[in-house]
Amino acid sequence: MIDDLYFIEKYAYGESIVHRLDARIKLLIALAAIVAIVALPYSTKVYELGAVLFALFALLWAASRLPPTVYLRRLALILPFGIFLVGFQAFVKNPYYDVFHTIATLPFGIEVYAESVEFASILLVKFVVSISFIILLSSTTKMQDMIEAAGRLGLPREFTLTLGMMVRYIFVFAEMFGRIRTAMETRCFDPLDRTLPYRYRLHQVGYTVGTIFIRSYEQGERTYTSMLCRGHGANAGLYIRRKPLRHGEIAFFAATIGFIVLSTIVVYLQP
Amino acid sequence: MHIPDAFIPLGQALIYWIIALVFIALALRWARRSMGEEKIPLVAVLAAGIFAIQALNIPIPWGTSGHMVGAALAAIVLGSPYAGVFVLTLVLLVQGIIFGDGGITVMGANIVNMGVVGGFVGYYGYTGVKGLIGNSYAAAFIAGWASLFVSAILCAVELAIAGTFPLGLGLTMMGTYHAVIGLIEGGITAVALYLIASARPDILERPAGVSA
Numbered sequence: 001m002i003d004d005l006y007f008i009e010k011y012a013y014g015e016s017i018v019h020r021l022d023a024r025i026k027l028l029i030a031l032a033a034i035v036a037i038v039a040l041p042y043s044t045k046v047y048e049l050g051a052v053l054f055a056l057f058a059l060l061w062a063a064s065r066l067p068p069t070v071y072l073r074r075l076a077l078i079l080p081f082g083i084f085l086v087g088f089q090a091f092v093k094n095p096y097y098d099v100f101h102t103i104a105t106l107p108f109g110i111e112v113y114a115e116s117v118e119f120a121s122i123l124l125v126k127f128v129v130s131i132s133f134i135i136l137l138s139s140t141t142k143m144q145d146m147i148e149a150a151g152r153l154g155l156p157r158e159f160t161l162t163l164g165m166m167v168r169y170i171f172v173f174a175e176m177f178g179r180i181r182t183a184m185e186t187r188c189f190d191p192l193d194r195t196l197p198y199r200y201r202l203h204q205v206g207y208t209v210g211t212i213f214i215r216s217y218e219q220g221e222r223t224y225t226s227m228l229c230r231g232h233g234a235n236a237g238l239y240i241r242r243k244p245l246r247h248g249e250i251a252f253f254a255a256t257i258g259f260i261v262l263s264t265i266v267v268y269l270q271p
Numbered sequence: 272m273h274i275p276d277a278f279i280p281l282g283q284a285l286i287y288w289i290i291a292l293v294f295i296a297l298a299l300r301w302a303r304r305s306m307g308e309e310k311i312p313l314v315a316v317l318a319a320g321i322f323a324i325q326a327l328n329i330p331i332p333w334g335t336s337g338h339m340v341g342a343a344l345a346a347i348v349l350g351s352p353y354a355g356v357f358v359l360t361l362v363l364l365v366q367g368i369i370f371g372d373g374g375i376t377v378m379g380a381n382i383v384n385m386g387v388v389g390g391f392v393g394y395y396g397y398t399g400v401k402g403l404i405g406n407s408y409a410a411a412f413i414a415g416w417a418s419l420f421v422s423a424i425l426c427a428v429e430l431a432i433a434g435t436f437p438l439g440l441g442l443t444m445m446g447t448y449h450a451v452i453g454l455i456e457g458g459i460t461a462v463a464l465y466l467i468a469s470a471r472p473d474i475l476e477r478p479a480g481v482s483a
């Protein structure tokens with residue numbers, strides 16, 4: 001996952017109307033879309049709202065001028081656990097249906113139910129729409145901007161300061177992690193190499209984990225000391241300058257949130 | 272074990288968020304009181320380190336790879352279950368919002384599963400077993416194993432309550448899988464603790480070792 005850090009942040013530095021949009025607006029729109037699709041009860045109505053929200057996502061993605069391959073690559077990274085949970089649904093009954101009709105019987109007495117397949121597809125739609133908006137958010141917004149936006153929206157300074165520090169040092173440790181891996185490779189050590197005794201591999205990985213822990217703790221100590229030198233104290237916080245929203249941004253925000261809320265209500269209320 | 276969005280209905284997800292927020296508030300209070308408010312940046316940098324630790328490929332006996340959670344290790348070294356809560360909350364926030372690993376609405380549940388359970392089971396498992404047998408490393412092994420196993424069981428129960436994964440199947444599948452993965456989490460926690468106790472014994476809240 002740490003290898004994708006640079007991949008994600010590289011695209012966040014792009015130039016487009018979506019990239020320039022205030023991070024607060026992107027954060028709230030992503031949140032609204034996710035809450036809307038999650039809030040809709042498990043039923044086939046999810047397909048309709050899913051299609052509407054996915055169209056909104058596709059429109060914004062097109063406006064961000066990022067290649068579709070970026071979206072697909074990021075999607076492929078996130079899917080596995082969700083797909084495992086979704087894929088399993090087809091073979092089990094769930095409490096959201098009363099009657100189950102078998103459509104196929106597999107060896108070992110495993111049955112596939114029509115209702116369960118439908119439920120799996122509903123989950124998949126909800127899941128894909130949710131992560132699409134997260135991908136849009138993090139592919140078009142720099143991490144530091146996101147933290148400042150969260151601060152402007154009222155996140156307490158304890159969190160903005162700590163998250164700001166963490167995000168900054170993730171990149172430092174990603175580099176360190178890369179160097180550790182290179183060091184392992186130059187010594188022909190692969191933790192997954194089955195020709196080596198298992199105990200030996202576990203020890204080496206354990207020492208590496210301990211080393212990363214100590215190195216990050218020591219980095220924390222150094223950072224803390226240098227912050228003290230610059231006057232850091234109990235009441236210090238991340239400095240966030242005021243940034244008024246432009247009229248166009250407010251209009252776009254109101255229209256998009258209105259669209260999400262309205263389409264959710266319309267889909268929910270229709271028979 | 273990162274539950275994605277949509278697998279827990281909104282109402283239930285909200286309840287987990289409330290539980291998580293209570294523990295986050297307690298963890299903040301712990302950080303202010305026992306670390307000293309100004310030392311919070313140190314924990315933030317450490318969280319970035321745990322993020323890197325989670326990226327490491329861990330060998331699993333049958334040949335695939337897994338990943339560590341590290342909540343137990345953080346809680347044991349810093350000497351408080353809240354260290355696990357604090358560090359994992361930061362890690363899960365970044366994983367959820369930047370990487371899309373673990374959902375937004377269900378983040379509360381993920382924080383409860385990995386941060387709260389990982390931290391509390393890890394820390395009290397460690398101190399409890401250490402008090403009984405006097406061996407820090409065996410205690411760290413058991414605590415690391417238990418933290419992951421209990422997390423997985425809780426995750427299976429939450430999904431069963433949500434109706435998105437049947438209880439029996441979830442308990443056997445998630446339980447068996449993580450009972451094995453937990454052995455590795457435990458083993459690595461013990462080895463890492465040994466290294467830390469040898470190289471930087473001063474950063475351990477309580478001295479580790481094997482009493483005669």
